[in-house]
Amino acid sequence: MSVTSNATASANQPVRTLGPSTDGALSGARSVFGQVMGLVALTVGSTALGAYVGRDLSGGAGLLFFIGAFACIFGLNAASVGIERRWPLRRGIDGQSVVR
Numbered sequence: 001m002s003v004t005s006n007a008t009a010s011a012n013q014p015v016r017t018l019g020p021s022t023d024g025a026l027s028g029a030r031s032v033f034g035q036v037m038g039l040v041a042l043t044v045g046s047t048a049l050g051a052y053v054g055r056d057l058s059g060g061a062g063l064l065f066f067i068g069a070f071a072c073i074f075g076l077n078a079a080s081v082g083i084e085r086r087w088p089l090r091r092g093i094d095g096q097s098v099v100r
Helices: 024-053 059-086
Strands: none
Touching: none
């Protein structure tokens, strides 16, 4: 469907405009995209802050924090599996499991 102006549209040809959409799905997608970009900005900011704070650490201390970060990742993964076992009926809005 082509984009036409009001002056040239015929009676049986719909007019499409390039303005904001009234469709709820597109609005929801934009909202989720904005939230994800906010979390990405928070992650990048935290990384930059950590690099600034740890700029004077020795190599051994940096390696220790690196290994500790992986331990935290594995711990969060184990905790999420534990939540799924303890609360199997916990569901999100769409009926899917909240914790994956």
